[in-house]
Amino acid sequence: MVWLTFSSSPSLFLGFLIFFFLPFCHRNRMAMAQDDLGWFCDNAEGNYTTNSPYKANLNHLLSTFTTNQIDYGFYNLSYGHDHKAYAIGLCRGDVRPDTCRSCLTNSITLLTNNCPTQTNAIVWYEDCFFRYSDRSLFGTLDLSPTRFVVLPVTNNVSDARFTQLATDLLQQLTPRAASGDSRLKYAAGRIAVPNFPVLSGAVQCTPDLNSDDCSNCLDASIAQVRDAYDTVPRVRIMKPSCNIRFDINRLFQDPPASSPPPNFSNTTTTTNTSPRGNKARKLVLVLVPIIVVVLAALLLIIIIILRARNSNKKNEIANEESLQFDFDTIKIATNGFSDANQLGRGGFGAVYKGRLPDGQNIAVKRLFQGSKQGDEEFKNEIVLVAKLQHRNLAQLLGFCFKQNEKLLIYEFVENSSLEKFLFDPIQRESLDWNTRYNIIQDIVRGLVYLHEDSQLRIIHRDLKVSNILLDAEMNAKISDFGTARLFEHDQTRGDTRKIVGTYGYMAPEYAWHGKLSVKSDVFSFGVLVLEILTGQKNNRAQTNKEISESLISHAWRSWQSGNSLDIVDPCLKSGSKIEMARCIHVGLLCVQENPLERPTMTTVLLMLNSGSTTLPRPSEPAFFINSNYSKMSEQFVDHSSTQDVNELSITELYPR
Template sequence: MLSLIFVMVASMTRKLFSQNCVQIRSKQLDRYNECMLRYSNRSIFGIVDSHPTSYLYNLNNATNLNLFNQALGNLLEKLKTKAASGSSIRKFATGNATGQTYQIYALVQCTPDLSEQECSDCIEGVISEIPNCCEGSIGVRIDRPSCDFMYDNFRFYDPTIEESEAEPVPSPQQSTNDTLSQKLGEKSNTSRTVIIIVVSIVAFVVVMVIFICIYLRLRKPRKTIETVDDIKSVDSLQFDFNTTKVATDNFSDANKLGQGGFGAVYKGRLSSGQEIAVKRLSRESGQGDLEFKNEVQLMAKLQHKNLVRFLGFCLEGSERLLIYEFVPNKSLDYFIFDQTKREQLGWERRYRIIGGIARGLLYLHEDSRIRIIHRDLKPSNILLDTEMNPKISDFGTARLFAMDQTQGNTLRIAGTYGYMAPEYAMLGQFSVKSDVYSFGVLVLEIVSGQKNSGFNKGGDDVEHLISYAWINWREGKVSNLIDPTMDEGSRDEMMRCIHIALLCVQKNVTDRPTMASVILMFSSYSMILPVPSQPAFFMHSSGVTRLGDSVPVSVNEDSITEPYPR
């Protein structure tokens, strides 16, 4: 029955609104010839959805990849701006680029209910998928629910679509009576058409509501793992306390890996031989059973190669344990800030670490089922596996749903000074751009091999790495920032990383790029990067008011994760 209803919806919507859809004609990449229909059991208006993502691409590749990518990048950037600035009725743009070895026709579009910024971010997100699936292909289409784009080597779109937006102009030769009569007739026809459409839609909606109510009434209720009170949903992840106790040799000091505000971390080995890391939350952490169970369900859903893998939990009496995979090569700060050990991290490894951290953050911000704000991104929270691949750790271990927190503000500032964005450190306001700021600081530290806080170079009265980077950028001496222990490596890549890092640490939240934009900047060298403005927390010899003199900052370096429904 529901299938019949959906067919009726598609047929009726196509007849009524096909004139407002962007028509695409493509023999190679054809998916929807006239329009796309989207419906959901939840509100979708004004909400950017990035899942699911579908890919279609031509098997033929460009003959001159560098020229092709440069032309494609410039064309898509221009079309993205044009589409995002469209009206509330239509947000799309088409264009082409021609060269001696290529011919590119492209189209980008968003659902018109999105704002200009939301549309721009969505398009950036789909464009950033090109390196993951089909870089170099002469024809690509990537679709997300809220936006999509397509390009090919022939004109697959209808060039008359944009022209159809122009209003017809009445002829000045018509008489007054004829004009009045024509307008009255057109008004009558328009009114009749509108009435028919409205009545049809209302009738259809009523029938749909009746069928849905009948379907929901007849459908058998099922349990959902999203309910915090449903203990069965997490049973498969629960470890026996005695098993964990034996694995860590009764939480001996010899197996202790570290200590934080949440409690201690221990290394353990299960009877199967698998090595694990066990976080033993302190009894003073203030986290109740409800928050703990909800956090376990959240962390179990986060699966990405650049995040430390969550294995399970233990909840017995007053004991609350979180069990993770054991990552053998310790954390990034163990290498990058040691004069001897950092020589093991050549530029190729450092560049791979930067890219891995960026992809992990993009997953937390946009690609996971729920949006996660890390809020304590720093070198000690980046673990390195046997192949020196980065894994983000220490998120979601303190007061996931505390009463004094909201989805954008908190009364309790928890994090590490030097990595916190100014709006978070001073006002308690956080967003994905707070993590972008921390990422920028982290990139400067990786490139230079120097800590941000308390930085001093050559006796200059400069107290922060960000300040030193900005001064050298402004004076055209960016190479002074590069770690001298790196004898080999692409200087262009190093300079570009510093440029992107300075864009991430800008004072104004709106000036910082999203992680989707950062990934695109790393992958597309044809993209012209904007000029950064002076960073936040800029300090120089004349002195400025220090942040932290009157702002409460957490001293235990707890991490707090905030979930956002997607």
């Protein structure tokens, strides 16, 4: 009878499980669920086994971690000789010692439960963060992973001034925190504007960082505020080496008074516990896994039951109804897909301007009826792109399909593509240096989101000037995800047997061997930067018989001779020469032949936003000898068009 009740009502069964096993759970688990800001188990750095030496060292380190005396909220400990375990804990600068220890204790419990085999893990709470690893963490600047948290607001408060005020406040606090000593690098403050809520902020680095590393970490975090949190008044951005926060509903305090500072050198603990303590610890280590296994088994039974009950239901796309448009509505909006409404035409279809009944302007991509992409693949790809939400990405509004008709509906971007301006001798005059520099930064922010900050890790594979759209304020938006490739967050590279993209922008390891990674997009970005700076196409040697070398080769020779600014577009009669030279340097770093030497887009963002950062010397770029282009042109075909406007291509079916 009991089994019949549970099988007919899984929610009652789950309730029984929670009621029965609740006494075995740690009594602080409820508090943990309320204020943890997120955790990250790093699968890329490897796992350990139950009986491994690292596991034993880590268990010992964690069991004695919070028994060590602290006064400034910073722990840095290690244990073991072979397969040593390292751990760092940091509490917010205004947290008292008892609250700090409680937070770190909760952190240890959460990570050991949620990252049971990963050698590297990190968790962020409101009052502290904690991480452990099999490598030394002391004095090392780590900018990833990054955790973004937007806290709920009691009242519906939204104002664009929040972003600017928060950025100004955090930038004022950064030098104060960076100038702190080895005990504490923390600063808090607030800013008040008449007839506007008081905004409080706090910035903090791990005190083992030097002043420059602390400033760089905080600058990188502050640069991400405007990208993701326009008009949001309660935000946390957490990195392994630093964190920033601002809020209208609380006041961050100065550090509490404390006793003389401890020594924060890289300490190795060798404390021996008593036999009674060892026995209790062994008992805990035996009981906790048993409880976890039982709970996991029962939850697995619930999942199997729910899946069995839904096995006869049709597998539908999540939120399909909210994304799908009526075909007749789109046909009317585009005046029957008239030639007068056509904005452009590419390899996969034509793009039309339309106007919905509510007055909203849209761009409609009408795929050619000969497309081999099936309905399910078409809809699944739509859902993938719909999950990408960022101000520097073209926003997908929905889709439509009817018999052989397949349509993509996008936001209408007023100024078409960057190509229409950059390579037009008249329109190019309107692109002054400030506009071009802002476009470069917008592209960087969009790529950082795709590579690091979105729920999905996306490699674009076809980044070029025609796929950069410009809105009414000349803000850049990356478009055309038809050839994009989805990666797991712990996946660093992949292989493909079909090369898609645009000749001249493809990285050599991808074009020749099908080796794909985020560094493929970095290479394309480097080409883009050089084109934006010069107003010339990268394959200029192929289109102009009077020119004997590619743009990359030309930029490299000029940089080597110390005359890098000679390649700058003559239209740029004013603007910061330092910024121009720095962008050329960054562009050459991005097009280096060895993908391991190219920077990540997060590093590029830091290079562009921190003038004090010293840039490394680039090595010889790929395709330096112009004959390489000819060799490539015989092997690869451009699968996209340079005439697309407001365009997003859908790929033909191929293994991903």
